[in-house]
Amino acid sequence: MKPISPVRLGLTALLSLLLMAYCCVAGCKNPFKTRNSPPPESREGTWETPALPEIVIENLLKAYNEKIIDNFAECLSDSFRFSAPEDSIDAANLGLPWLFESWDRDVEIRVTDNIFKTVRGSSDSLDYDLYLYLTSPNQDEENDTLAVSYRDYELFIYDLKVSPPETTLAKGTVAFNMRRTSLNWWSIYFWNDIPATAGEDDWADFKAKFRQ
Amino acid sequence: MDVIYRFLQMLKCLPGILALFLILFSKDVFCAQLRLDFSQDNRTYVWNTRLDCRPEIKRRLSWGFSSSINSMLTKRSVFSNNQDRWQENGRIDLSMSYALTGRLRIGALFSQKVSSLEKRKVTSSEYGITSEYDISGVRVLQTIGGKYIDRRLNQGKRKDAGFNHRLELSHSPHILPQSVTTLSFSQTNSRLSNIPLVERDLSLSFVKSFATGDSLSVFYQEGWSRKNFYQGDLVEALVSTQRSSRRVINLRSSAWIPSDIRVGFDFDLTSNDYKYSGEPTSYVPGLRDNRFSSQNFRLRIERKFLGRLILGSFYKYTQREEDYADDPRDQKVKSGDLGGNLSVGIRQSDSLYLTASVGVTSFYAQDVSSRFDDRDILTLIAWGKYLHVFNPIFSLRMEGGFRNFHRIYVSSRRSANNSQNQTYVLSPTLIWRPHQSFSLEQNYNIQANYIYYDYEKSIESTRNRLFRRASSGTRMTCRIFPRVSLAFVYTYGYEDYGQLVWKDQWVRKPSWERRTHTFNFSIQYQPTPSLVFSPEYTYQRRKTWDHFAEPLTFEKRRALRDKFDRNLISLSCKYSIDDRNHISLSGARRVQESTVSPEETYDYATVSVSRIF
Numbered sequence: 001m002k003p004i005s006p007v008r009l010g011l012t013a014l015l016s017l018l019l020m021a022y023c024c025v026a027g028c029k030n031p032f033k034t035r036n037s038p039p040p041e042s043r044e045g046t047w048e049t050p051a052l053p054e055i056v057i058e059n060l061l062k063a064y065n066e067k068i069i070d071n072f073a074e075c076l077s078d079s080f081r082f083s084a085p086e087d088s089i090d091a092a093n094l095g096l097p098w099l100f101e102s103w104d105r106d107v108e109i110r111v112t113d114n115i116f117k118t119v120r121g122s123s124d125s126l127d128y129d130l131y132l133y134l135t136s137p138n139q140d141e142e143n144d145t146l147a148v149s150y151r152d153y154e155l156f157i158y159d160l161k162v163s164p165p166e167t168t169l170a171k172g173t174v175a176f177n178m179r180r181t182s183l184n185w186w187s188i189y190f191w192n193d194i195p196a197t198a199g200e201d202d203w204a205d206f207k208a209k210f211r212q
Numbered sequence: 213m214d215v216i217y218r219f220l221q222m223l224k225c226l227p228g229i230l231a232l233f234l235i236l237f238s239k240d241v242f243c244a245q246l247r248l249d250f251s252q253d254n255r256t257y258v259w260n261t262r263l264d265c266r267p268e269i270k271r272r273l274s275w276g277f278s279s280s281i282n283s284m285l286t287k288r289s290v291f292s293n294n295q296d297r298w299q300e301n302g303r304i305d306l307s308m309s310y311a312l313t314g315r316l317r318i319g320a321l322f323s324q325k326v327s328s329l330e331k332r333k334v335t336s337s338e339y340g341i342t343s344e345y346d347i348s349g350v351r352v353l354q355t356i357g358g359k360y361i362d363r364r365l366n367q368g369k370r371k372d373a374g375f376n377h378r379l380e381l382s383h384s385p386h387i388l389p390q391s392v393t394t395l396s397f398s399q400t401n402s403r404l405s406n407i408p409l410v411e412r413d414l415s416l417s418f419v420k421s422f423a424t425g426d427s428l429s430v431f432y433q434e435g436w437s438r439k440n441f442y443q444g445d446l447v448e449a450l451v452s453t454q455r456s457s458r459r460v461i462n463l464r465s466s467a468w469i470p471s472d473i474r475v476g477f478d479f480d481l482t483s484n485d486y487k488y489s490g491e492p493t494s495y496v497p498g499l500r501d502n503r504f505s506s507q508n509f510r511l512r513i514e515r516k517f518l519g520r521l522i523l524g525s526f527y528k529y530t531q532r533e534e535d536y537a538d539d540p541r542d543q544k545v546k547s548g549d550l551g552g553n554l555s556v557g558i559r560q561s562d563s564l565y566l567t568a569s570v571g572v573t574s575f576y577a578q579d580v581s582s583r584f585d586d587r588d589i590l591t592l593i594a595w596g597k598y599l600h601v602f603n604p605i606f607s608l609r610m611e612g613g614f615r616n617f618h619r620i621y622v623s624s625r626r627s628a629n630n631s632q633n634q635t636y637v638l639s640p641t642l643i644w645r646p647h648q649s650f651s652l653e654q655n656y657n658i659q660a661n662y663i664y665y666d667y668e669k670s671i672e673s674t675r676n677r678l679f680r681r682a683s684s685g686t687r688m689t690c691r692i693f694p695r696v697s698l699a700f701v702y703t704y705g706y707e708d709y710g711q712l713v714w715k716d717q718w719v720r721k722p723s724w725e726r727r728t729h730t731f732n733f734s735i736q737y738q739p740t741p742s743l744v745f746s747p748e749y750t751y752q753r754r755k756t757w758d759h760f761a762e763p764l765t766f767e768k769r770r771a772l773r774d775k776f777d778r779n780l781i782s783l784s785c786k787y788s789i790d791d792r793n794h795i796s797l798s799g800a801r802r803v804q805e806s807t808v809s810p811e812e813t814y815d816y817a818t819v820s821v822s823r824i825f
Contacts, residue, residue: 028529028548030572032550034588035586035588037666038622040625040667042625045628046675049679051709070589085299085329089332094442095440114541117582117585121579143752185679
């Protein structure tokens with residue numbers, strides 16, 4: 001057995017103290033215990049195994065309209081990036097170059113969760129409907145491990161605070177680059193958003209308003 | 213102040229003139245790298261140009277120059293209604309410095325960035341004089357100059373200009389032996405006319421390693437910033453202010469304790485506060501003061517037994533909080549994970565690695581109206597790898613695992629979504645390498661994904677699903693001549709998908725199936741050591757069938773839904789003139805057709821030139 005030097009002993013004692021102090025202050029989480037759940041009063045939420053790229057898009061569309069963040073998060077891969085090149089230029093124009101910077105999976109989930117919660121929490125003042133359509137001509141590409149799907153979208157945003165209610169239409173085209181992995185099946189690793197008309201409202205503009 | 217500003221504006225031209233002078237006359241110290249790339253992918257054309265000059269510092273004078281221009285053209289059809297779209301980004305950096313004494317260095321820098329998209333364009337420039345000196349071990353770096361931003365939109369333009377100052381202080385005192393301590397401070401002050409910016413950062417890091425293998429590392433950072441930005445239309449924009457503060461603490465430690473056990477403890481804390489002030493706008497949610505904080509710790513224990521078995525275990529706790537001041541978006545997340553791993557060399561020819569973890573992540577909403585979304589996610593993951601070497605030319609690699617997500621909502625409004633999502637994977641691979649120039653690899657892969665809902669087990673729910681996938685891949689590589697090698701790959705894939713019905717056990721009710729055959733053949737031919745040709749051909753046939761029951765007889769049948777064929781041919785060529793100069797060309801054509809879509813042809817091309825002077 002190795003002799004224990006005073007420095008090592010001191011370091012070990014320090015680490016033990018730090019751990020105990022932290023556990024006392026912050027507490028721990030039981031990794032086996034979950035909370036109880038009552039029987040459902042209604043049924044909502046649609047999710048299918050993303051066995052094909054088009055199923056990922058279906059899952060994403062349903063999650064967005066049903067506002068279920070876990071189903072939405074399942075559509076994104078760990079290395080996810082979001083890009084909105086035209087909106088980035090506009091953001092830089094306004095002195096907000098950071099608005100679209102480093103938009104990874106965590107940011108996407110946080111922004112989308114903010115959208116879902118805001119709409120859920122104030123459905124009498126803000127709501128939206130999302131529609132996705134195949135582009136014409138269809139440009140989708142797919143091979144064994146990679147796929148790119150293009151979709152034209154229409155996002156109707158309803159501002160119900162004003163009378164009469166105002167509707168904003170965000171239109172554009174998204175390119176979903178997807179990757180197939182062992183455990184996650186197909187998932188989106190790159191999402192590119194371009195407005196239908198340069199300078200007009202698009203989905204990325206709507207999302208960016210919830211990034212704070 | 214105005215005189216100083218005008219003087220600094222004059223300085224803008226100086227670095228460029230000096231850099232050009234040095235490029236022309238400093239042959240002995242000149243070193244540069246030029247890279248030109250062009251690629252075409254269907255309707256997207258990309259040009260990248262980059263030039264870097266980084267001369268060796270031989271005398272007191274040093275300088276650097278770098279430039280890059282990226283252009284992208286997206287042809288109409290996919291992304292636009294009526295016109296092609298051009299996007300261009302460019303950057304030029306020039307810097308030079310002169311060592312007046314061993315401790316004092318002065319210099320100048322100039323930087324310009326251009327970012328444009330059609331008629332919208334942002335140009336920003338920075339220029340200034342720099343000084344770098346050392347006072348009793350404290351390194352002080354200062355930049356004083358100007359900053360200019362020109363923004364142009366269809367409806368107008370806006371310019372911002374002003375004084376720019378940056379200060380960096382760093383000191384590395386020697387506190388303990390075998391340790392490195394660094395204390396640094398930086399401040400940026402851009403006094404732009406409408407959107408000034410002030411940023412301050414203070415950080416401290418300490419790293420100590422012990423001869424016994426123990427180590428300790430601590431990092432602390434405190435940041436503060438105040439920045440103004442435009443909101444709304446650029447021409448009649450409103451100005452808002454964001455004040456932010458950031459705190460980061462990281463601790464990494466590892467120590468040997470009695471009984472030869474290695475213990476590690478890591479701790480991370482991050483806190484970000486944002487406060488907004490200014491004119492209210494039409495922002496949908498409105499900019500709202502918010503705070504995001506997270507903290508986590510990880511405890512690791514590891515011990516080696518009998519010199520060949522390593523057993524490790526960990527516990528990880530994470531807590532995250534988002535606070536928008538009594539808003540439905542407020543959220544708290546707590547997560548605990550317990551796991552372990554085993555690595556063992558059973559015999560010289562057998563090795564095994566196993567890892568498993570179990571954890572619960574809980575989401576809590578602060579706002580009453582959002583508590584319906586409170587949920588727990590129970591995660592169970594197990595993975596293993598086994599390697600057996602039959603003899604030096606023949607081996608088996610086996611990989612397999614299991615993952616289960618159990619999602620549990622605590623409110624009756626969402627509990628219909630309580631579900632199990634299970635995935636099983638098994639993948640054995642046989643590798644036969646009888647000769648240095650020949651190898652044969654056979655891989656099998658079986659996967660299954662079960663999704664079923666807790667409250668829909670007793671009913672025939674269409675949401676309970678099973679997806680299965682299997683594949684067999686054969687890869688053969690052969691070097692038939694010293695300069696010619698061949699590779700052949702054949703893959704067969706099978707997938708099916710359908711509903712799960714509970715009849716004392718899960719029974720599958722297929723919905724569709726898909727079978728894919730892929731052949732790939734490639735040659736690598738190297739006529740001279742500097743030239744490589746690589747032609748490649750791929751053929752893929754994919755058939756998809758729908759499963760259904762006859763309406764009257766209930767006889768189970770399948771019908772061909774889609775037949776898909778793809779041919780891909782490509783050729784690439786790489787020519788290395790010498791160690792410093794390379795040219796590569798590649799092109800591909802893909803033709804595909806299916807019963808549900810007409811024949812489609814895609815072309816890809818890439819040209820790349822790299823030269824080091």
